[in-house]
Amino acid sequence: MSVDWSWIGDHTDDLTSLTFSHLQAALTAVFFGLLISLPLAVVAHRIRPLRGFLLGLSNVLFTIPSIAIFVLLLPISGLTRTTTVIGLTVYTLVVLLRNTVEGLDSVPAKTKEAAKAMGTRPLRTLLTVELPLALPVIMAGVRIATVMSISLVSVATYIGDGGLGQLFTDGFQRDFPTPVIVGVVLTLLLAVVADAALVGLQYVLTPWKRRRA
Amino acid sequence: MIQFDAVHKRFPNGTTAVHDLSLEMPEGGVTVLVGSSGCGKTTTLRMINRMIDPTSGVIKVGGKDVTRQDAAELRRSIGYVIQQSGLFPHRTVLDNIATVPLLLGHGRKKARARAAELLETVGLAADAGKRYPHQLSGGQQQRVGVARALAADPPVLLMDEPFGAVDPVVRTQLQDELLRLQKELNKTIVFVTHDIDEAVRLGDRIAIFRTGGHLVQCAAPAELLARPADDFVADFLGAERGLKLLSLKTLADVPQGPAPEGGSWTLVLDEARKPLRWAAKDAEIPVRPLRDGDSLLAALDESVASPTGLITRVDADGVLTGVSSRDDIHIHAGRAHAEARSHTVTEAAA
Numbered sequence: 224m225s226v227d228w229s230w231i232g233d234h235t236d237d238l239t240s241l242t243f244s245h246l247q248a249a250l251t252a253v254f255f256g257l258l259i260s261l262p263l264a265v266v267a268h269r270i271r272p273l274r275g276f277l278l279g280l281s282n283v284l285f286t287i288p289s290i291a292i293f294v295l296l297l298p299i300s301g302l303t304r305t306t307t308v309i310g311l312t313v314y315t316l317v318v319l320l321r322n323t324v325e326g327l328d329s330v331p332a333k334t335k336e337a338a339k340a341m342g343t344r345p346l347r348t349l350l351t352v353e354l355p356l357a358l359p360v361i362m363a364g365v366r367i368a369t370v371m372s373i374s375l376v377s378v379a380t381y382i383g384d385g386g387l388g389q390l391f392t393d394g395f396q397r398d399f400p401t402p403v404i405v406g407v408v409l410t411l412l413l414a415v416v417a418d419a420a421l422v423g424l425q426y427v428l429t430p431w432k433r434r435r436a
Numbered sequence: 437m438i439q440f441d442a443v444h445k446r447f448p449n450g451t452t453a454v455h456d457l458s459l460e461m462p463e464g465g466v467t468v469l470v471g472s473s474g475c476g477k478t479t480t481l482r483m484i485n486r487m488i489d490p491t492s493g494v495i496k497v498g499g500k501d502v503t504r505q506d507a508a509e510l511r512r513s514i515g516y517v518i519q520q521s522g523l524f525p526h527r528t529v530l531d532n533i534a535t536v537p538l539l540l541g542h543g544r545k546k547a548r549a550r551a552a553e554l555l556e557t558v559g560l561a562a563d564a565g566k567r568y569p570h571q572l573s574g575g576q577q578q579r580v581g582v583a584r585a586l587a588a589d590p591p592v593l594l595m596d597e598p599f600g601a602v603d604p605v606v607r608t609q610l611q612d613e614l615l616r617l618q619k620e621l622n623k624t625i626v627f628v629t630h631d632i633d634e635a636v637r638l639g640d641r642i643a644i645f646r647t648g649g650h651l652v653q654c655a656a657p658a659e660l661l662a663r664p665a666d667d668f669v670a671d672f673l674g675a676e677r678g679l680k681l682l683s684l685k686t687l688a689d690v691p692q693g694p695a696p697e698g699g700s701w702t703l704v705l706d707e708a709r710k711p712l713r714w715a716a717k718d719a720e721i722p723v724r725p726l727r728d729g730d731s732l733l734a735a736l737d738e739s740v741a742s743p744t745g746l747i748t749r750v751d752a753d754g755v756l757t758g759v760s761s762r763d764d765i766h767i768h769a770g771r772a773h774a775e776a777r778s779h780t781v782t783e784a785a786a
Contacts, residue, residue: 331525342539347539352524429526431525431568431570
């Protein structure tokens with residue numbers, strides 16, 4: 224199995240746009256995943272009886288095969304990017320919801336009590352005390368969800384999307400290994416770079432974690 | 437002034453935390469709530485800023501019923517120093533202190549300027565302001581906790597075992613600082629502790645609670661020590677309560693004479709006439725010179741340790757002013773007790 228370097232040289236524009244399309248699908252899914260997880264996690268954190276239900280639901284959604292999700296969505300959103308993103312978003316929930324709930328749980332009771340005793344109202348306490356302190360655990364979830372989404376985007380090739388995944392079908396159909404190898408390498412690189420970027424983002428967002436005494 | 441009128445608190449699980457409490461905490465004074473764990477002292481404190489609401493009865497701060505005020509706004513008007521400081525780990529020391537001014541909408545710049553001022557008030561270096569709480573020692577964190585409670589200059593300060601988690605040396609320092617601050621600021625302070633010595637040191641009045649949320653006695657420290665209301669209070673004050681009473685009296689009135697010469701023990705001074713040690717032919721014993729502001733208890737202790745039964749007295753600069761005898765100290769100690777007893781009697785008669 225050898226790599227045809229000239230093919231790569233001839234297709235740099237395609238490869239670049241596929242890479243960006245791939246990344247965009249993954250990040251959009253994580254973004255919506257967070258948007259849905261945050262309020263649900265707050266509910267699960269505050270209302271004990273709902274916690275088991277919500278976390279269980281996210282687990283069940285995770286077990287649906289990805290192809291099945293896309294097929295189920297076809298009558299609603301068709302062969303579009305929207306279908307890809309909805310599918311991926313469903314999968315991010317399992318990590319994002321669980322980590323956000325655990326992050327909120329990890330905030331010391333003493334600190335929340337101090338906020339209350341100083342006269343901070345509940346919403347402000349959530350936004351300025353609980354969420355910032357939960358951030359390291361939430362970010363751990365975001366990193367997993369991001370890497371997971373980047374690897375999953377390829378599955379959407381079945382509905383005509385799939386970013387770098389298109390290179391795989393292309394390679395298989397023509398029995399030409401170069402696009403497959405390039406697709407794998409680019410997907411891996413994308414995952415590594417995105418993860419590193421998130422580590423950097425967390426460093427910027429949590430200045431109090433930096434200089435350990 | 438803080439008033440409790442027939443306040444009762446029963447928790448949903450059926451335990452009575454505070455039982456029919458009527459109590460006044462005078463303005464500008466330190467009221468210490470003391471008792472073993474589960475006696476309702478912390479619940480009492482927390483009802484003042486509505487962290488807990490009473491089951492029945494009325495609590496007034498500055499004449500206003502607390503339950504008729506918005507809880508969050510009430511809390512901003514009352515300083516609160518929490519156990520183990522409860523600082524926000526993700527905010528710098530300066531921003532921690534600025535918490536309440538920011539909630540009151542004072543603006544970040546003004547709030548930070550005020551916070552920087554308070555760092556100095558509580559005895560912290562200016563560069564501590566940029567640090568995060570975990571970078572400070574336990575004692576420094578407590579100081580930040582006090583500064584945070586003082587930031588909006590509230591008339592009332594609630595302190596819930598604030599110095600419980602620091603070592604005894606630091607605790608004494610923090611107590612001294614609090615007394616010094618209180619002299620300047622004249623806040624109405626309610627202070628919860630389980631340490632009777634801390635209560636005697638800090639309190640203008642001490643309220644002793646018994647399990648089940650019963651207030652047993654509330655009195656000035658000297659009165660409490662001289663005339664405990666019952667065996668429970670006497671037990672709580674401990675076997676050395678007579679000595680504790682002496683810790684409240686200073687040495688100032690005890691007469692002093694010149695240091696003895698020609699005896700078997702001589703007091704050795706340096707060139708500036710500061711006492712160094714007691715010396716005999718073949719022995720030396722360290723000396724602990726006392727100032728007028730030191731307590732009769734310290735004097736008694738030193739007189740027992742001193743080979744001559746004499747304590748050495750110095751002025752503010754540490755220069756020898758004279759010596760006092762064990763007998764004089766004993767006479768004054770007895771007088772202090774008699775005084776405390778008679779005060780109680782006259783107050784009871786009035």
